[in-house]
Amino acid sequence: MQIKLFGVLQEAAGGSLIEIEATPDLVSLKEKLIINFPMLNYYNFQIAVNQVKAETNLTISETDEIALLPPYAGG
């Protein structure tokens, strides 16, 4: 499944769009992300599913639009 990255996470993972093996929910997605892109573990980010910030562990499918959002410090 494809994951869209914003801000500093693009550098942490090496691109604005990354591909990982599909996972059934957000907890397993995050685990897989950290294994495949260990630098992501050093950043605070939220996960959005279909442009809605996820508040709990949601079930996901390959067709869902997943995005990782960091806060931006700059001003």
Add this chain to the structure above:
Amino acid sequence: MQEDKNMLSKDEISRYSKQIQLTEVGLNGQEKLHAAKVLVIGAGGLGCPALQYLAIAGIGTIGIVDFDLVDLSNLQRQILFNHNDIGKPKAIIASIKIKELNPHISVDIFNEKLNKNNASKIISGFDIILDCTDNFNTRYLINDTCVSLNKSFVYGGIYKFEGQLSVFNYTNRDGIKGPTYRCAFPEIENDETIINCTTTGVIGTLPGIIGTMQANEVIKLITGIGKVCSGKILMYNALDNSMIEIIMTRNEDKITKMLKLYGTQKA
């Protein structure tokens, strides 16, 4: 005869005529702008354009918080300053510049760093706050103080070619409160991961765009026109002009916990 300071003068009505001509704003909206008190925290990349537009829109009282001095490397994006201002306090210079843009406004200068000791005192004197800062610690402090004082604040954040915009802790016409910064980004960043414009690059037009959007939200908040950017974060990419909105909700548990901690720290 003493002039009513809430009334707009002939000069002011002429100055703001293009705004007053908008039926959505009108004289009533202009008077609301005139009566408003808006605080801009951070007179940098976001703060400079926001201050310019707030000043010329006729916000009656503008506060500026910044402890920093103008540096040569600021001039690429901090458009209120020029080479003659290098080494001078940003809050004072920004005040002079926006008073030149619009002599009808009052400006309160806070040439100091916002911290736990002064935040409530400074913020409580204003209706709407703009978070134009460049670090997470101050952003969380602004959030916690605004939530405890029940004030809306307009958040802007930038990274390289990307910007974020949201109005946090906004109460809508039905009395329903929107999410806060901690609802969007709950965990405090590790200081070592703090990245701002001094440690990474930024395209100069980006804070111009996002800071101007922050000022635009303020005008909407005061006049009551349009839809406020609450309940979502707008993500803008200057390279491909994409704009997406991420919807989010208010998390009362997080807010209650924060307020308890905030009260403890204040005591």
